[in-house]
Amino acid sequence: MPSSEMPDKSVRATPGRAKRTTIHEVAKDARVSKTSVSRYLGEERKLLSDDLRERIEASIKRLGFKPDRIASSMRGRRTRLIGMVVADMLNPYTVAMMHGAETACREQGYSLVVCNTDRDDELERRHLDVLRAYSVEGLIVNTQGRNVDMLQELSNEGLPMVMVDRRVSELNVDMVGLDNHHAVSLATSHLLDQGYRDILLISEPIAGISTRQERSNGFQYALQACQDAHGDIIEVALTTPDALTEALKHFMQRPGAGPKALLSANGVVTTHICHVLRRHDSISFDTLGLIGIDELDWCALLDPGISTVAQPTQHIGQAAVDQLLARLSMSTRPIQHQLFEGSLNIRGSTRAR
Amino acid sequence: MPSSEMPDKSVRATPGRAKRTTIHEVAKDARVSKTSVSRYLGEERKLLSDDLRERIEASIKRLGFKPDRIASSMRGRRTRLIGMVVADMLNPYTVAMMHGAETACREQGYSLVVCNTDRDDELERRHLDVLRAYSVEGLIVNTQGRNVDMLQELSNEGLPMVMVDRRVSELNVDMVGLDNHHAVSLATSHLLDQGYRDILLISEPIAGISTRQERSNGFQYALQACQDAHGDIIEVALTTPDALTEALKHFMQRPGAGPKALLSANGVVTTHICHVLRRHDSISFDTLGLIGIDELDWCALLDPGISTVAQPTQHIGQAAVDQLLARLSMSTRPIQHQLFEGSLNIRGSTRAR
DNA sequence: AAGCGTTATGGAACCGTTCCCATAACCATA
DNA sequence: TATGGTTATGGGAACGGTTCCATAACGCTT
Secondary structure, three states, X not given: OOXXXXXXXXXXOOOOOOOOOOHHHHHHHHOOOHHHHHHHHOOOHHHOOHHHHHHHHHHHHXXXXXXXXXXXXXXXXXXXXXXXXXXXXXOHHHHHHHHHHXXXXXXXXXXXXXXXXXXXXXXXXHHHHHHHHOOOOEEEEOOOOOOHHHHHHHHHOOOOEEEEOOOOOOOOOEEEEEOHXXXXXXXXXXXXXXXOOEEEEEEOOOXXXXXXXXXXXXXXXXXXXXXXOEEEEEEOOOXXXXXXXXXXXXXXXXXXXXXXXXXXXXXXXXXXXHHHHHHHOOOOOOOEEEEEEXXXXXXXXXXXXXXXXXXXXXXXXXXXXXXXXXXXXXXOOOOOEXXXXXXXXXXXXXXXX | OOOOOOOOOOOOOOOOOOOOOOHHHHHHHHOOOHHHHHHHHOOOHHHOOHHHHHHHHHHHHHHXXXXXXXXXXXXXXXXXXXXXXXXXXXXXXXXXXHXXXXXXXXXXXXXXXXXXXXXXXXXXXXXXXXXXXXXXXXXEEOOOOOOHHHHHHHHHOOOOEEXXXXXXXXXXXXXXXXXXXXXXXXXXXXXXXXXXXXXXXEEOOOOOOHHHHHHHHHHHHHHOOOOOOEEEEEEOOOOOHHHHHHHHHHHHHOOOOOOEEEEEOOHHHHHHHHHHHHHHOOOOOOOEEEEEEXXXXXXXXXXXXXXXXXXXXXXXXXXXXXXXXXXXXOOOOOOOEEEEOOEEEOOHHHOOO
């Protein structure tokens, strides 16, 4: 017998979903129809007579029945899943926001499917595809903003969506984030108050990301309050570490209008700045002020403390979920952009002398 | 007419899942049966003739059809979901591990449903219930270990499961984590090498959590290498901040066998220690050494640098997923505990003088 | 031309729920 | 007793796919 080459397809061992007690078996056990069991499970429980209710309850307990959410979402069309697409899962801001969102979801009976794009557009598309395929009931997006078409389409299909942290102007959906103008003006005026007169805003490449743009604009605006102050903005890609080093060196050497300070546009930038400073001199804020947007675990730790503007990150995540659920139950409500105010934490890094 | 009080049930606006193109419409459009379309989508594509294949492909493109994963998981029984239950989502270790897991999932076509228990047993149970209800194909658990019965049950039902970071001895499932004995011995010998002779291990309450127990045991074992060294272990609940402060004060004042050092059992503890130290003196490691398990963003930053034993956190997350998928395709393979080695980062905080 | 093994295709059952609709049971009113 | 209006219950289609099984179509032998 000639053995024909043929891949063995028989292995396919454990099936994904284990066989469990079904509503049908409960119905049989309780001598009622599956409709009644379904009623018991859902919001129509009050329609049932005491008799049926008790029998069903007993059977469910005896058989250890747990309803299958997947099956129920088939006809019922409610997956109770919320999708979340984030650009950078390792960013402390993102983490705290996720945490707030997860908590809010749980409290409302939803679960969160988290997707990380690592700032990759193609990955973002793929993730959106997947989330659509799972019929998530809503989408929280922290997007790079280069897949507007796709997001637009999803939104048009009726998928509730809320942008978080960043807004995409073409996208006509709810948004939750920081009042960047206020935050940056808080930071800038503080620096000016402390006597700094030559200020450098360090941002990641703006590249159409609203948050960065707004912080940049806000900075320029806030500077105008002080005639004799000079401000500059520099965009550095953190992927090329030397860029930041060079930028800082250049800033320090350049003759300025007065005491120098850095304004870091976000937490990741702050971290990088500190690493660069540490690598060259040991960190001292006698000759160079520093304030950053985003509070980090260690800002109070690094002697003499780094001043920050803190975002209410967990609230933001929570608010995103709230918005989503609000829209879910009232799709016609007006589009809403919900901005939170940052709060200033003054520490040693901005006590000029 | 007496108006009877009655809640308005009619609002129930947008349904969760939008109406989309179905396999049935594609079939009609391509003049084939839905079976053929299903074949095209699945792994039986090679069974189709070129003619059909092309027609189906064209129709799918024209109609913009995207298969519904929920529906396909009904009969097909593969949800392509992985559930992950973590004790503390804000812990940097957890975050990095999640990141590794998310990446691995995506690469294998799975999605991750993340649940945070905030170290609450009841919440853990609820989350497990939910994940079961979604028929996740596998479970990654970073558990408090007080719901063994439930985890056991899930595992018995055939749900592949892998514990991460912490092991629960009663649970006969795969595990991925750090070689704690090695890590702690790395740290301890380093301290001894540097001449520290009075060492305090600071841990969160052991409370049956394997990782903490192992680090504690490993510490005691490693100490034996040095006759004239003295070691102590203290468990502090970080929820009562003064406990740690008191413990440190007591340790510092007590007469010791020689130079004193702290060994922090994990990153969260390290953070707390630094905060306490900073609040009292300014941090200086001249009179007190410090090394921590878990590398943190800022350990290199805090002058003169905090020594650590770093875990390959992302690898751990990735390995957890790998294990899960391996078991998914071969349920009979032997239980495996996969331990990674930590790596020592020597910095100024352990250069005794 | 009949018989047989392959390959390509379709029909229909099925997965575990929800929901629409029909109907039985009951009470009140005419 | 007939009529009508509730209320409690069940039957079965539906959801959007997958999979089992039957069969048509096609060579290839004999």
